[in-house]
Amino acid sequence: MSSSITRRAASALALAVTLASGSTALAQTAPLSAEDSDPNVMGWMQGFPPPPDRMITQPDSVYFSFPRLRWSFCHLREFLPTEEISRGLGAPIPLDYVAPAEFADLRQQIDAVTFTPQNSDEAMTWEESLFANYTDGMLILHRGQVVYERYFGCLEEDGKHAIMSMTKSFTGLLAEIMVVEGTLDDTALVRDVIPEIGDSAFATATVRQVMDMTTGVKYSEDYSDPNADIWLYSRAASPLPKPEGYDGPDGYWEYLQQVAPEGTHGDTFHYKTINSDMLGWIISRVSGKAVTELASDRLWRPMGVEQAAYQTVDGKGVPFAGGGITAGLRDLGRLGQLMLNEGELNGTRLFPAEVARNIAAGGDRSKFGDGFPTFGAGSYTSQWWVTHNDHGAYAARGVHGQTIYVDPTAEMVLVRLASYPRAQNGFIDPTSLPAYQAVAEFLMAR
Template identity: 55%
Template structure:
């Protein structure tokens, strides 16, 4: 395989790895030993040849190199900006609580406990921030990430597309009962043609697409790199989607397939007249008081990768989580209809999720491209491979955002040292509760 194909393939594999694809890396380097600064990646002008990472390297997004790459997608591939407008950042009030580091929890399936502090390195965390009552109670960085740096959020991107989709639905601009083919005629003869918008948003479409067999074609279509001379396949995400065939009946099972997010991105663009990046900037990013301009990686025609291309600072990801927790409000301004957030919190159909094989996520569902725990806190999440997370806990009035570069892609690998930790911190904060901050 040519290097450029291999790298595109690697990228897509890691963007889209499914629940069942939990690969095991034999004794990977520790978080400390794999720290990109320790490894020496891309230091100096120029970096040493054996410390150089290029987009065309077949392993540019494989551990441990990925620990550098997650912070540097912009310099590796084309992308589109998400402007935050010309206003300054909205302050995130600080109320740091050193007590969090001592919070103990029992990892899933473990006999012994672990502290929040120990989980930081165990999860190869690049940055984690906890908001309680809208105040920063914990904020910590490592690896390639700095407070003003950007980091890939991988499939958290899908939840951003889902939020935009639910917003358009709540505003009556996108009919979630409509057939996709009625909105995008180019998709009429594809698997998506007779699926409803809702089925795409909840990933209950029946698609003849597997991350294994069809990945190469999908990756080639979305890659911004030149195609081989004899290439005749699809040359963009939109072209690829037109080739997808149906397998089974829509609406009968949840199946996590990235191409649903790309189809939703197309639905958003067609119904709003703006790309996912443009709509997100105009409706949300320029109105939540973001600190940094964010970006989406893009295919060769500038389509933002709705399935996994968003890159953002940790604090700004926290602002997005707080927007969810505040049911679409920023201060006194309702920037997203509360009905859109309510729909996301409500989740998808748990019965359709149950057979999808997520043993770490019993009782959960997936709806509007968000993961909903259905626990007694009403917690829900945006999740991306290698540990990217927005965790919203309405009962605890808490948001946790985490950016990470775990050696294994599928989150089933880090869920044991993550999910119970989130809950333990929520309970700690509720037990030590102060007065909520007016907002």
């Protein structure tokens, strides 16, 4: 990477941070650039033992802080108990690649694709956007073939990366499969599926409201607010022994049993992770399988993936259905292709086409609100983000820059794994979503 690209990337980051925060203060404390914070450059966990100042250990305030998180995102299982999402024992079904010469050509051409970031007048190249967004892995499939694949930072082709809230889209897809196949009634109330939800605000929500996150439940998820419910939730969920005197809920499901109401079920979309864990509980109860087992049975095994994935668990062995999965880049590409193909992969039907069509069609746009200005006037359904743009693109999305982006019009699937310094995708979308559209248009002209 040339130093001019580095400068441009850092500059774009500062711009994004500045724009999104509405002030210029952060520009002065801009984090290390993607190149300077590369974990191999930083030297994290190298040596036997590593030097003390290059060691990454518990607690999560250490291993999950930037720039350490750029290493930790590929090593979560080394800090946390996990459950496997088994790939089974068969041979992986290789991805189809364009011929090597064309692959090399396309790499050059795609790297040079230009686009204009949101709220900017200055054009940026695709390759610059990779660094602006602290990309760890980028995979693009076009018409079912891999046309672009690059690895950075902590990630390699045989490694895995935390996918954060893209986990929700696994949970939601599994639920949508069950709904379409008739084993889960999305009009049922949560209390009818899980009686012991008790007086929780979830009790009177429908399964569909949980799937689409239109429940009226109290839960704040501002990662930058240390008193946000997300941190209380994290304490409940931690698999580590609870601190002396802790009297809060133990585990995801105990937390869900005591959620207070806020607003009215069905009124509007509120992005709250507890819905995903509520949904995980629902589909486990109905199917008699943990979400890891469901993901293995319905997706990972029949997809012919290359690597087992894994999912973090709470102190009672319940997988984190709202954010716990770590997986390989290509395997996530397979999942995107499965969605683009409306449930078929490698000539095998894994679920009814209606499942993918329902998700691609999106949710109720009138309920989406304006809380995600960088994403635009989209919708959220079955735990997937739908752009409703000209291409009908939809996506799984996770904090710090994770995405599976499916563009049916361009017949393109794009997976990005990243370790952007800040959690919010609002900082990352400006140099991402326009870039995806530009690459989609480039590919359509092939």
